[in-house]
Amino acid sequence: MRGPESSSVWVVCPAFNEATAIGGVLSDLSRTDYHVVVVDDCSCDATRDIATELGATVISHPINLGQGAALKTGIGYALSQGAAYIVTFDADGQHRVGDIPRLLDALDHSRADFALGSRFLTPSPIVPIGRRLLLKAATLFTVAMTGLRLTDTHDGLRAFTRRGASVFHLRQNRMAHASEILGQIARSGLRYVEVPVTIEYTPYTMAKGQRAGDLIMVLLDLFAQRLYR
């Protein structure tokens, strides 16, 4: 069975100051038939111009709201344009475009509404040790909170069906959205599947990535979020 029609797939790229990397990402994506929407989170560099030049649909936040908000904007827009499948794809070049069809196929094959990338499912994942410890801690925490059985909770490469994407009501503007997405997947009761993906660790993606301090902020954010429920 072939995967879904490429033209019904929308790839959402949240981007903040990604001028050095987004060109490569978008030219890789332009070789596919996917619709690409870049949500520029008020970058100070040329991210928006590059994305526009490379022919992506560009939505620009007038102020910096955070990656979670950018995802919500992009997912909502894709839904409003009739997307049947939505893929979230980081703009910093850490994901491989070749992994997208595998996520979409996984959605089809397992009749799931969410396909979540996991860098730890590949046979011999190359993940720097500091990053590995940080991610393991985050995964333990998120699994404990949501009850989902996952190996990697902070992988930005995900694919949703239209039904799946419609369950999100993201309120965490900042990085805590990764756990928030998973919490809402858990609550939706819809089927999810994890798919091995490869993350490219370059000095650039490492510098842009999460640090231990960010993780503490994520935890604080999530505890604060508990107060509102």
Added chain:
Amino acid sequence: MIAQAILSLVLSGMLIYAWAERRRSPAVAFLSVAASLAGLYFVWFPSQSTRVAELVGIGRGVDLILYLWVCISLIVLLNLHLKLRIQEEMITKLARTIALANVVRPGRTGALVFVEPRAGSMQPPAVDGAHISSDARASPISSNSP
């Protein structure tokens, strides 16, 4: 006497402010009025606070007031935090609405195409004005919001 006068002045100010604010948030105004009245009372009859403190099992009146103050501060902090959070959500919605009203699209086909700058100008592709209103209506904000 000087301390009592200053404290009375401050507490009276708070009393007036709380009373003036009663329309906006009756609960907060009521609590503030009660707190300032209690404060005024204890400023002029300090021994009374000790009696109340002993009644609830705290040694000194000063301690009672200290504990109450800590509790009130925490409640105020939480209240402010919630308000900030609500404001953040409103700003997010506003920013998102603005963003969705100004989507820059590639060609009509929706496929990835290179957008040629118009001859003689180096302007980036113009905002797709024809779609502004439809985008605003189709915006996910209204449908996604709880």
